[in-house]
Amino acid sequence: MPEPITIVRTKDSRLTEDLRENSPFGTNYSDHMFVVDYCDGQWRDARIVPFGPMELSPATTALHYGQSFFEGFKAHRTADGRVALFRPMANHARLNRTAARLAMPELPESLFRDGLVELIRTDRDWVPRRDGGSLYVRPVYFGTDDSLMVRPASRYRFVIFTSPGGPYFAQPIRLLAEETYVRAFPGGTGDAKTAGNYGGGLLAAKLAQAKGYANVLWLDGKERRFLEESGVMNVMVIINGVAITPPLSGTILPGVTRDSALTLLRESGAKVEERPVSIDEVLSAQSAGTLHEAFGIGTAAIIAPIACIGYRGKDYEIPTGSTTGFAQQLKSQLTAIQYARVPDTHNWLLYV
Ligand SMILES: Cc1ncc(COP(=O)(O)O)c(C=O)c1O
Numbered sequence: 001m002p003e004p005i006t007i008v009r010t011k012d013s014r015l016t017e018d019l020r021e022n023s024p025f026g027t028n029y030s031d032h033m034f035v036v037d038y039c040d041g042q043w044r045d046a047r048i049v050p051f052g053p054m055e056l057s058p059a060t061t062a063l064h065y066g067q068s069f070f071e072g073f074k075a076h077r078t079a080d081g082r083v084a085l086f087r088p089m090a091n092h093a094r095l096n097r098t099a100a101r102l103a104m105p106e107l108p109e110s111l112f113r114d115g116l117v118e119l120i121r122t123d124r125d126w127v128p129r130r131d132g133g134s135l136y137v138r139p140v141y142f143g144t145d146d147s148l149m150v151r152p153a154s155r156y157r158f159v160i161f162t163s164p165g166g167p168y169f170a171q172p173i174r175l176l177a178e179e180t181y182v183r184a185f186p187g188g189t190g191d192a193k194t195a196g197n198y199g200g201g202l203l204a205a206k207l208a209q210a211k212g213y214a215n216v217l218w219l220d221g222k223e224r225r226f227l228e229e230s231g232v233m234n235v236m237v238i239i240n241g242v243a244i245t246p247p248l249s250g251t252i253l254p255g256v257t258r259d260s261a262l263t264l265l266r267e268s269g270a271k272v273e274e275r276p277v278s279i280d281e282v283l284s285a286q287s288a289g290t291l292h293e294a295f296g297i298g299t300a301a302i303i304a305p306i307a308c309i310g311y312r313g314k315d316y317e318i319p320t321g322s323t324t325g326f327a328q329q330l331k332s333q334l335t336a337i338q339y340a341r342v343p344d345t346h347n348w349l350l351y352v
Helices: 019-021 063-064 088-101 109-122 197-209 257-268 279-288 324-340
Strands: 031-040 044-048 069-070 073-077 081-087 136-145 156-165 171-177 215-220 228-230 234-239 242-246 269-273 291-300 302-311 314-317 348-352
Touching: 019 156, 019 314, 031 109, 044 109, 063 136, 069 171, 069 197, 069 242, 081 109, 081 215, 081 269, 081 324, 088 257, 109 136, 109 156, 171 197, 197 215, 228 234, 228 291, 234 257, 234 279, 242 257, 257 269, 257 291, 257 324, 279 302, 291 314, 302 324
Parallel strands: 171 215, 171 302, 242 269
Antiparallel strands: 031 044, 031 156, 069 136, 073 081, 073 136, 081 348, 136 156, 215 228, 234 242, 234 291, 291 302, 302 314
C-alpha cells in the first residue's frame, strides 16, 4: 500500500488576482509543491508543502553528472469552470523513458498522478481565469547523492510545482538554420528531456539571437542537412498541401503537442508524412512557392509560425497569418479541446 500524501498548507498564501492573471511565463509560482524522495530502493515521504527553496549538498549528483530532467504541461480552467490537465499521463510516460535513459528509477504512475492531482486541487485557485490563461506544470526529477563518485545516484528527489501564465501570442519567428552546433546525435539523449540538452543548446540560441533571429532551426548531427527541431519545439512544414514533420528516430523529443497535432490532422483526412525533410527540400519549395507554412509545435505556444529561415547568409521568407492554414486550424482545434469547448473524444483531459 502506498503511503498517503501528507499536506502542509502555507499559512500565508501569495495569491493575488494580478499574479494569477498577469504573470509572464515562468516567473511566479503557486503556493505549494509536491515532493517525494527515493532512497533504499523505495519512494518515500510523498508530501505537499509550501513552495520554497530546498537545501542541497554542493556534491549533489545532479549538479555534477547531469542526472536531472524535467517535464512540462498545462492545466486549464474549462468552459464549465472545472480544471483539467492536458494529457499529463503522456508526460508521465515520457518522464519514465527519460529516467531510464539517465539510469534513474522509474516513477510509479499512481504516485505521479496522485501527487499531481492533489497539488492542482490544493492550488486550484491559481489556475488563471482569463481567456487563454493556464497553469503551467513543471515536474523536475534529479539525483541527490552527496558523493563525487561517477555512477547513478542511490537517492533521488521528484518535485512538481506550477506557474500561472497568460495566453502566449506567438509572433511569427525567424529561425537560423544551425550548421556549427548540434542539439543531438544518434545514440545520444536527443529524444529524452534531459537538462543537459537545454544547457547544450543555449549558446547556439544566444548567437542566433545576436544576429536577430529568435532561435535556431536544429539540423541533424551527422550531415547538418535534415530538420530536427525549431528551438525547443518540434517542427512541421506544409509543402504542396502535405504536412511533413521529422520522424521520431531517436534524436528529437517526442512532443505531446506534436502527437496531438498528428492525430487531429490524420482524423481530418489531411495528408501527413513523418519522414526526414532536408533544408534543401524546404528552401527549394520556398523558391518554387510551394512552401505554404512552417511552424513550431510545443506545449508553451502550442503552434509558433515560422516567418523566415536564415541559411548560409540568406533569409528565406515564409508565408504566415493565413486564417485557414494548418497552423491556425491546429491551434484552434487544440485549444478548443484543452478548454473543453468541444467534447474530449480522445480522452486527453484529466479533470482534477
Ligand atoms: C526540445 C523540445 N522539443 C519539443 C518540445 C515539445 O514537446 P511538448 O509538445 O511535449 O511540449 C519541447 C517542449 O517540451 C522541447 O523542449
